[in-house]
Amino acid sequence: MRLLHLSDLHLGRVLNGFDLIDDQRYILEQILDIAKEKNVDSILISGDIYNKRTPTESAVELFDKFLEQVSEMGLNLFAISGNHDSDVRVDFGSGVFRKNKIYIAGRYRGEVEKVTVKDEFGEVDIWLMPYLKKAAVASYFGAEKTETYNDVVGTVVKSCNIDKTRRNIILAHQFVSAGEKPRLAGSELRYESVGTLDFASVKWFDDFDYVALGHIHRPQSVGRKTVRYSGSPLKYSDRETDVPKSVPVVTLGKKGEEPEIEKVPLIPRRDMRKIKGELEKLIDEAVDKDDYIVAELTDKYRQHDARARLKQVYPNLISVFYSENEFEEDDAKPRIAANTALSFEDNVREFYRLMTDGEEISDEEMKILLDIMRGDDITE
Numbered sequence: 001m002r003l004l005h006l007s008d009l010h011l012g013r014v015l016n017g018f019d020l021i022d023d024q025r026y027i028l029e030q031i032l033d034i035a036k037e038k039n040v041d042s043i044l045i046s047g048d049i050y051n052k053r054t055p056t057e058s059a060v061e062l063f064d065k066f067l068e069q070v071s072e073m074g075l076n077l078f079a080i081s082g083n084h085d086s087d088v089r090v091d092f093g094s095g096v097f098r099k100n101k102i103y104i105a106g107r108y109r110g111e112v113e114k115v116t117v118k119d120e121f122g123e124v125d126i127w128l129m130p131y132l133k134k135a136a137v138a139s140y141f142g143a144e145k146t147e148t149y150n151d152v153v154g155t156v157v158k159s160c161n162i163d164k165t166r167r168n169i170i171l172a173h174q175f176v177s178a179g180e181k182p183r184l185a186g187s188e189l190r191y192e193s194v195g196t197l198d199f200a201s202v203k204w205f206d207d208f209d210y211v212a213l214g215h216i217h218r219p220q221s222v223g224r225k226t227v228r229y230s231g232s233p234l235k236y237s238d239r240e241t242d243v244p245k246s247v248p249v250v251t252l253g254k255k256g257e258e259p260e261i262e263k264v265p266l267i268p269r270r271d272m273r274k275i276k277g278e279l280e281k282l283i284d285e286a287v288d289k290d291d292y293i294v295a296e297l298t299d300k301y302r303q304h305d306a307r308a309r310l311k312q313v314y315p316n317l318i319s320v321f322y323s324e325n326e327f328e329e330d331d332a333k334p335r336i337a338a339n340t341a342l343s344f345e346d347n348v349r350e351f352y353r354l355m356t357d358g359e360e361i362s363d364e365e366m367k368i369l370l371d372i373m374r375g376d377d378i379t380e
């Protein structure tokens, strides 16, 4: 069977004021074209379907349409929630959808759901492990088995109790590492300097034939070729200009045969790229003007109206900065680093004041942030 592996769609994402929904629609169409062209049987989505827990109407509409198209093509679809998704909302309709071969696991309920499908070599078990929150896992397995992030993931993966004589595939939305820190793309982390980043060992996944990971936006394998982050289908931050996007198409053969993986490049409707040089030169030599542009100015002196002038040629200008002194032209967004001497809560309060000209964060908002924080969830 042949699988197309996706993750981190972040439908509804708005980047520096630019609504990316049309770019997302475009890339999903391209993905379906790839699925057709490569004769794919199943699409996997390893979490972060939406950009937030309360997705925009246009994001829901887009995903709805996508499911309809997948279903019309006769494909299987397997999806799990990510840390950005509301597990409950992602679960909506899932009981009904499965009649159309659309299998979605939003909420973790103490067991990892298994779906068995058939191909010419027999049966394949596909495990849908939704994004795991420590508290949810602890309520089923107790505090001892869920002390660290690695324990949480390991405990749940082990509980699958897979039949090793069969072919097994798992979808997961977690940080998984083979020892060294994975290379991030840039849009995963919002509060990099707050808290520590934890990783689960790739060892837990040793007996799976393919591990379809989501959470890290830069495409990469972890430890072996068949444990893989597909990466997000689009660049989702101005730090990702150098991260080309692709989708892995995985051909699963007989048990014991290493699956073949082809990385098919994704070509966005508008690329996000960095340009570097003196302002006048950048304006004179402008090409592909619809692209999302991150401009690095090498002028020695601050240029009058640099941002507005660049925006005239590049309407989708994302950010401007000077390389000499790292001076941010966009002074509405000062560079901020967390003060490690303060608690998370105090850092958040301070940050909120800075961003709102001195307003105080509400208790309700603070509670949401703390909940996220406690769920080991400090990432995008």
Ligand SMILES: [Mn+2]
Pocket (backbone or CB within 6 Å): 008, 010, 048, 082, 084, 188, 215, 216, 380
């Ligand atoms: Mn993500």
